[in-house]
Amino acid sequence: MTPQRLAELLQSRYGALVSAPTEFRGEVTVRVADAEQMPEVCAYAKKLGCDFLLDLTSVDNYGEDPRWTIVYELYGLEHRCHLRLKAEVSEAKSELPSVTGVWRTANWHEREIFDLMGIRFRGHPDLRRIIMWEGYPHFPLRKDFPLAGRPTEVPDVAFTQVAPLEGGPFVTAPGGKDAIEREPRAKELEG
Amino acid sequence: MATSQEIRAGDPAAQAAGVRAAVSAGVNRPDDEDLRDVGGDKMVLNMGPSHPATHGVLRVVLELDGEIITKATPDIGYLHRGDEKIAENMTYTQFIPYTDRLDYLAPLANNVAYALAVEKLLGVDQQLPPRCQFIRVICCELARISSHLLGLGCFAMDCGAMTVFLLTFTEREKIHNLCEALTGARFTTSYTRLGGLARDLPPGWVDQCRQFLREVVVNLKEVDQLLTRNRIWVDRTKDIGVIAKADAIDFALTGPNLRASGVDHDLRKAHPYLCYDQLKFDVPLGSAGDCYDRYLARMEEVRQSVKIVHQCLDQLPGGADNAAGEPINVSDGKTVLPPKQKVMTSMEELIHQFMLVTQGVNVPPGEVYFGAENPKGELGFYIHSRGGGTPYRLKIRAPSFVNLSILPHLLPGHLMSDAVAILGSLDFVMGECDR
Numbered sequence: 001m002t003p004q005r006l007a008e009l010l011q012s013r014y015g016a017l018v019s020a021p022t023e024f025r026g027e028v029t030v031r032v033a034d035a036e037q038m039p040e041v042c043a044y045a046k047k048l049g050c051d052f053l054l055d056l057t058s059v060d061n062y063g064e065d066p067r068w069t070i071v072y073e074l075y076g077l078e079h080r081c082h083l084r085l086k087a088e089v090s091e092a093k094s095e096l097p098s099v100t101g102v103w104r105t106a107n108w109h110e111r112e113i114f115d116l117m118g119i120r121f122r123g124h125p126d127l128r129r130i131i132m133w134e135g136y137p138h139f140p141l142r143k144d145f146p147l148a149g150r151p152t153e154v155p156d157v158a159f160t161q162v163a164p165l166e167g168g169p170f171v172t173a174p175g176g177k178d179a180i181e182r183e184p185r186a187k188e189l190e191g
Numbered sequence: 192m193a194t195s196q197e198i199r200a201g202d203p204a205a206q207a208a209g210v211r212a213a214v215s216a217g218v219n220r221p222d223d224e225d226l227r228d229v230g231g232d233k234m235v236l237n238m239g240p241s242h243p244a245t246h247g248v249l250r251v252v253l254e255l256d257g258e259i260i261t262k263a264t265p266d267i268g269y270l271h272r273g274d275e276k277i278a279e280n281m282t283y284t285q286f287i288p289y290t291d292r293l294d295y296l297a298p299l300a301n302n303v304a305y306a307l308a309v310e311k312l313l314g315v316d317q318q319l320p321p322r323c324q325f326i327r328v329i330c331c332e333l334a335r336i337s338s339h340l341l342g343l344g345c346f347a348m349d350c351g352a353m354t355v356f357l358l359t360f361t362e363r364e365k366i367h368n369l370c371e372a373l374t375g376a377r378f379t380t381s382y383t384r385l386g387g388l389a390r391d392l393p394p395g396w397v398d399q400c401r402q403f404l405r406e407v408v409v410n411l412k413e414v415d416q417l418l419t420r421n422r423i424w425v426d427r428t429k430d431i432g433v434i435a436k437a438d439a440i441d442f443a444l445t446g447p448n449l450r451a452s453g454v455d456h457d458l459r460k461a462h463p464y465l466c467y468d469q470l471k472f473d474v475p476l477g478s479a480g481d482c483y484d485r486y487l488a489r490m491e492e493v494r495q496s497v498k499i500v501h502q503c504l505d506q507l508p509g510g511a512d513n514a515a516g517e518p519i520n521v522s523d524g525k526t527v528l529p530p531k532q533k534v535m536t537s538m539e540e541l542i543h544q545f546m547l548v549t550q551g552v553n554v555p556p557g558e559v560y561f562g563a564e565n566p567k568g569e570l571g572f573y574i575h576s577r578g579g580g581t582p583y584r585l586k587i588r589a590p591s592f593v594n595l596s597i598l599p600h601l602l603p604g605h606l607m608s609d610a611v612a613i614l615g616s617l618d619f620v621m622g623e624c625d626r
Contacts, residue, residue, distance in 0.1 A: 024557045025311055051440050054562065057586040059575050071573065073560050073588075077440065077454065080461055084560065105443035108596040116275075131268035131625060140276060147280050 001049065001079035003028035009048055014041060028083055035070065035087035035096040039123075042072065042085070042102045049076040050083060053099075056109035058117045062143035067091035068119055072099070089119060098124040116141035133158050233261060236607070240269045244349045244611040247621035251598065253610065260610060263602035265595055270625040278585040282551025283309050284385055286585070291379040293587065293623035296341050297334035297566045298380045299370065301623075303327045304563035306383035307464060308572035312559045313552065315386055315521050316464075321508040322517040323387050324466040329400070329503045330373075330382060331465075331563075332496040336407065337366040338566035339447075339489045339496075339618075346486065346615030347418060350427045355414050362410050365403045372396055385552055386527040387520030397504055397511035404497050411493060418486070428482035432601055432613035435480060442597040445590050446568030447492060448617060451477030451484040458564035469506070472499050482616035489618070526552055551580025560588075567591050567620060587626055591619035 007021035007030050018041065019031035032041050054073040061067055072085040089096050098121035099106045110121040111130040118139035121127055129136060135154040138145055148162045239250035248269035254262035274293070278286050290305040291298040306327075310316040319327075344359035367377040372393050374380040382389050418424045434444070439452035449456060457474040459467040475491035477484030509517030520527040528547055529540035546553075556578040562571035568590025575584040594617055602610055 025314065025559050027559060029558070053443055054569070055560065055571055055573060055586065055588040057573055057584075059584045071558075071575075071586075073571070073573065077456055082560070084558075103443065104441045104600070105593060105596060108592065112592075131271045133268070140273060143279075145276075147276060 001076070001081055003081045003083050006045070006048055006050070006081055006083050010041065010045065013044060017041070030083065030085055032085055032087045035089050038070075038072075038085075038087050039097050039099050039102060042074075042099045045074055045083065045085070046102055049079050050074040050081075052077055053103040053105050053109075054082075056099075056106055056113070058113045058119055058141075060117060060141065060143045065090060068094065068117065070096065070113070070119070094118060095120040095122055097122045098127075100124055115139075118142065136160075238610065240266075244614055246345060246614070246619065249595070249614075249619070249621055249624070251602070251610070251614075253602070253607070255607060258606050258608075260602050260605050260607060263599050263610075265598045267592075267595065267621070268625050270621045272626065274626045275585055275587060278582055280581065282580045283554065283582065284547075284551060286582075287383065288379060288381045291381055293589065293626065294338070294565060294567055294570070294591070294620050295378065295622045296620055297338040298378060299330040299374075299382055300334035300338075300563070300565045301570060302380060302383040303331050303465075304561070304565060304570045305572060306385060307563060308559065308561035308574055309385050309552075309554070311561045312554055312557060312574050312576060313385065313526060314555070315523060315526055318521045318523070319387070319465070320518040320521065321466065322391075322513070323519045323521075325503045325507050326388060326392065326519065327383070328465050328467065328470070329500055331565075332499045332503075333366055333369065333400075335496045335566045336493050336500075337363050339493045340366075340407075342566075342615075342618035343414065343486065343489055343493075346612075346618065347414075347424070349611045349615040350424065352418065352421075352424060355417055358410055358414055358417075362403075362407045365406065369396070369400055369403060372399065384520070384527065386523060387518075391513055391519050392511070394512060397507070400500065401504060404500055408494070408497055411490070415490065419490075425483060427612050428486060428616065430479070431482045431605065431609050432616060433479060433481045434597065434601065438597070438600065439480065442600070443593050444568065444597065445593065446564070446566070447485055447488040448568065448594050450474065451488040452480035453478055458562055458569060464563065466503075470499050470502050472496075482612050485616040485618075553580060554578065554582075562588065565590060567618060567623070568594060570623070587623070589623040589626060591621070591624040592626075595619050595624060 004021060007028055010018045010030060017033050017037055019033065021028045021030050032038060052075040054075050057071050059069040059071065061069060066088040068089040070087050070089060074083045074085060087096065098110055100110065107125065108130060110124055111127060113119050114121060114127055115129040115131050116139060128134065132140070135157060137152055138150055149160055151162055152160045234255045236253045236255055237250065238253055239245040240248040245251070250266040250269065252264040252266060253260050274289050277289060287302060287305060290301040293301045307316060340359040340363050344356040347355035370380055371377045373396060374382040374389065434452045436452050436454055439449050439454055453476055455474065455476055460474055472495045475488050477488050509515050524540065524543040529543050533540040534544045554576045556576055558575045560571055560573045562569040569588065570590055571588030573586040573588065574582050577583045601613060605613065
């Protein structure tokens with residue numbers, strides 16, 4: 001079994017739903033066109049021997065549509081193949097079905113994505129904040145959340161203040177120029 | 192927390208044996224009314240975030256029926272520093288010191304794992320010079336010895352064996368001395384650079400390291416004699432916190448916790464990185480998946496690591512003093528800082544130096560996942576690059592985060608005092624769990 005073969009098997013079963021595999025640095029990535037089908041595709045991948053969900057994460061494509069990319073890192077302990085599945089979710093929806101029914105390890109990963117990026121997982125048994133505290137109003141890993149933070153106040157629970165960045169040279173603002181495009185030393189403190 | 196009956200049973204061995212018998216009779220769900228709070232309400236107990244057995248700032252909200260845990264809700268995040276957010280706002284090289292603070296008990300191994308992930312994205316991971324690979328493996332294995340020594344010491348101390356803690360910390364101290372000689376820092380090592388290392392081995396370091404390896408096995412034997420056949424220790428750990436093979440896979444446990452459940456998965460064997468394919472070592476596997484197996488797995492891993500470091504020191508390209516001048520960095524001026532003398536005299540090197548310092552290594556667009564076998568399990572970095580000197584998204588797959596997610600499944604049915612043994616045996620560190 002190879003990652004390419006896994007991708008072919010997924011494609012032969014799901015047709016146009018699963019894109020052709022792309023390879024970069026020896027890793028095979030497959031895009032799933034409809035995030036709603038993710039649990040079904042994952043369950044089939046598990047049947048193909050991908051019994052180990054290494055990681056589940058999300059990327060914020062700020063300023064693009066769809067805004068969210070959910071990345072699943074699959075691994076099979078028997079065939080020792082790594083396969084990456086990706087699905088996209090629009091900002092308006094910000095919701096997709098949970099894969100906790102396929103791998104129980106997805107539970108905390110999905111809670112983390114919900115906590116830090118604000119993407120909801122339908123059917124998750126316990127979708128609460130995991131790293132930030134209950135009642136925290138923001139989603140800090142979003143690109144439009146400034147590195148310095150935003151002030152919050154949950155009376156008698158916790159508070160946050162804006163952190164002094166002291167003109168850190170590599171502080172990136174969302175939608176702005178990246179570190180390459182600007183002269184780092186002339187950077188003004190933003191937000 | 193102890194019931195009056197247990198306080199009367201003064202002998203800890205007898206007490207542990209009595210509790211063991213009660214739990215094994217009911218297969219983790221004892222019906223013995225003596226152990227339950229008869230007719231009372233369930234009690235909610237906060238364990239942590241400041242509790243000696245939670246090794247940092249883990250908080251577990253336990254629902255107790257007498258002495259029996261009926262529900263466990265871990266609460267993490269007390270050590271969250273936003274490492275992934277910070278990474279998006281700095282160059283790849285600047286993030287190296289942040290990796291020290293993930294699993295702060297094995298900073299060298301984190302440095303190596305992160306450097307390898309970025310090198311995979313850069314496409315230079317196959318060009319690492321052999322001396323660099325061997326030194327990196329030595330670093331990883333010393334980190335493993337250090338982390339396991341601490342894990343074993345704290346695990347034993349939580350179960351009441353104070354001496355073991357003192358023994359293992361004596362040895363850890365020597366590793367910190369080695370780290371200091373090698374990197375200039377005892378804990379926050381920041382030793383790797385993208386495409387190589389910060390500096391070569393200092394004079395006399397190899398002999399110092401061999402001396403340590405000879406001493407640690409003696410000390411380890413002493414720990415072995417104190418614990419492995421110790422009646423109290425065996426009673427406290429055997430058949431406690433059993434993780435079935437299927438559960439370990441389903442919860443994606445990694446490292447010694449996975450292997451103690453009998454799953455043969457070690458990234459150093461399955462996907463050898465650096466020079467692990469040239470080294471001879473065994474991967475210990477457990478059979479029962481209980482706390483005792485996890486203890487045995489870590490003990491054996493330390494012995495195997497000692498074996499690996501011995502081999503690396505013997506086969507080290509260039510030898511101890513590197514008189515032949517074997518390189519420790521890839522020969523790519525756009526990845527590694529050029530030598531200072533050349534920066535002062537040559538135009539091209541000056542430009543490279545300037546670009547690397549102000550803008551960072553120019554990384555191609557793409558995405559990679561790289562996982563390394565760290566002491567706590569698989570430390571993975573998922574890096575999503577859109578080109579340039581900063582990562583667009585950097586996700587850290589922390590082994591402790593994943594290993595702890597099994598707690599709500601594992602703890603219920605155990606006694607309160609078993610929770611301490613289970614937490615000790617899982618050997619987590621909150622620095623990387625909360626990131």
